[in-house]
Amino acid sequence: MAEMNFGGISETVVTSREFSLDKAREVLRNETIAVIGYGIQGPGQACNLRDNGFNVIVGQRQGKTYDKAVADGWVPGETLFSIEEAAERGTVICMLLSDAGQIQAWPSVKKYLNAGKTLYYSHGFAVNWSDRTGVVPPADIDVILVAPKGSGTSLRTMFKEGRGLNCSYAVYQDVSGKAEEKTLALGIGIGAGYMFKTTFEREAVSDLTGERGSLMGAIEGLLEAQYEVLREHGHSPSEAFNETVEELTQSLMPLFAQKGMDWMYANCSTTAQRGALDWAPRFRDAIKPVMEWLYLSVKSGDEAQRSIDSNSKPDYREGLNKELEEMRNKEMWRAAVSVRKLRPEYDGE
Ligand SMILES: NC(=O)C1=CN([C@@H]2O[C@H](COP(=O)(O)OP(=O)(O)OC[C@H]3O[C@@H](n4cnc5c(N)ncnc54)[C@H](O)[C@@H]3O)[C@@H](O)[C@H]2O)C=CC1
Ligand SMILES: CC(=O)[C@](C)(O)C(=O)O
Ligand SMILES: [Mg+2]
Numbered sequence: 045m046a047e048m049n050f051g052g053i054s055e056t057v058v059t060s061r062e063f064s065l066d067k068a069r070e071v072l073r074n075e076t077i078a079v080i081g082y083g084i085q086g087p088g089q090a091c092n093l094r095d096n097g098f099n100v101i102v103g104q105r106q107g108k109t110y111d112k113a114v115a116d117g118w119v120p121g122e123t124l125f126s127i128e129e130a131a132e133r134g135t136v137i138c139m140l141l142s143d144a145g146q147i148q149a150w151p152s153v154k155k156y157l158n159a160g161k162t163l164y165y166s167h168g169f170a171v172n173w174s175d176r177t178g179v180v181p182p183a184d185i186d187v188i189l190v191a192p193k194g195s196g197t198s199l200r201t202m203f204k205e206g207r208g209l210n211c212s213y214a215v216y217q218d219v220s221g222k223a224e225e226k227t228l229a230l231g232i233g234i235g236a237g238y239m240f241k242t243t244f245e246r247e248a249v250s251d252l253t254g255e256r257g258s259l260m261g262a263i264e265g266l267l268e269a270q271y272e273v274l275r276e277h278g279h280s281p282s283e284a285f286n287e288t289v290e291e292l293t294q295s296l297m298p299l300f301a302q303k304g305m306d307w308m309y310a311n312c313s314t315t316a317q318r319g320a321l322d323w324a325p326r327f328r329d330a331i332k333p334v335m336e337w338l339y340l341s342v343k344s345g346d347e348a349q350r351s352i353d354s355n356s357k358p359d360y361r362e363g364l365n366k367e368l369e370e371m372r373n374k375e376m377w378r379a380a381v382s383v384r385k386l387r388p389e390y391d392g393e
């Protein structure tokens with residue numbers, strides 16, 4: 045564990061310097077890690093754990109993602125099973141079904157959660173909103189969390205590049221007295237870059253806020269608003285797209301990712317700096333009430349309920365795909381396809 049100063053506030057973080065991969069392997073030596081669900085997080089975590097030398101099996105229902113598991117080298121009857129069979133065989137049960145799927149599958153997983161097993165999550169959702177999910181873990185098992193702060197797809201690609209994706213970690217129930225050490229071992233095993241400590245409640249609330257806010261919902265809304273205004277005032281799609289998205293992702297975001305926002309500012313014109321410094325507080329003040337509304341909507345459980353209700357429908361996937369198709373077909377994102385093709389490094393992908 046290392047104490048790190050985050051802008052004046054001291055926090056505990058854990059990296060592979062404090063908790064080595066060898067130590068992680070030692071801690072989980074006698075465990076069979078059952079990754080239940082093979083959607084986005086499942087493949088990232090299961091494949092990283094396997095490549096890191098852990099004893100891993102996968103549980104997934106039949107269908108497209110089961111076939112993906114086979115293509116990734118999981119062998120039916122040896123390392124790939126139905127959800128129930130994996131839950132029975134595993135000693136560490138990693139609940140990586142969709143959050144709505146976890147509710148439906150809970151009765152068939154719960155019956156295999158015997159004393160001595162460990163229940164692992166990558167989200168605080170199921171347990172934090174137990175009044176809505178019905179998920180109440182048995183009292184005689186460890187319940188822990190490692191939540192990658194990014195897509196399972198990035199978890200895997202960053203691992204292959206020798207990098208690591210940051211994760212939060214939490215212990216909800218420590219029966220064995222070893223819950224924290226198992227949590228950290230699993231975090232290192234799945235390829236965490238560093239881990240910061242949280243609780244199930246704080247993870248659930250911050251995660252739903254972040255993804256609805258600046259990470260996904262707010263950024264999409266902001267980009268659309270600017271693109272629409274430029275187009276409504278006669279600017280061409282290529283100009284509107286470049287000035288709204290392409291310059292942000294290709295030039296300016298990497299600058300503030302590397303050395304902070306003031307560094308990005310310092311590398312832009314004095315004209316840009318003057319204007320952006322004036323407009324940033326206006327945007328902050330206009331957006332903050334919506335952020336507050338969002339936070340309270342998450343905190344009250346309303347957002348969790350909405351996601352449970354819509355994602356529990358049998359045709360939820362078709363519905364989501366249709367909405368993504370509508371997004372893809374917007375002029376802004378069709379313009380993006382052409383812009384990407386014009387990048388000098390474009391290689392047909
Ligand atoms: N997608 C991501 O990268 C991230 C996800 N998480 C968390 O990780 C967990 C897994 O999320 P994803 O990988 O996005 O899940 P997902 O939406 O990709 O679903 C995983 C699998 O669940 C199965 N499934 C869904 N409903 C089912 C049901 N009723 N019965 C049986 N199987 C069912 C599907 O076959 C699917 O392959 C969630 O708790 C999520 O909040 C955390 C960080 C990032
Ligand atoms: C990728 C991630 O961490 C999200 C946005 O919270 C999610 O996929 O739920
Ligand atoms: Mg997240």
Ligand SMILES: [Mg+2]
Pocket residue numbers: 251252255
């Ligand atoms: Mg999330």
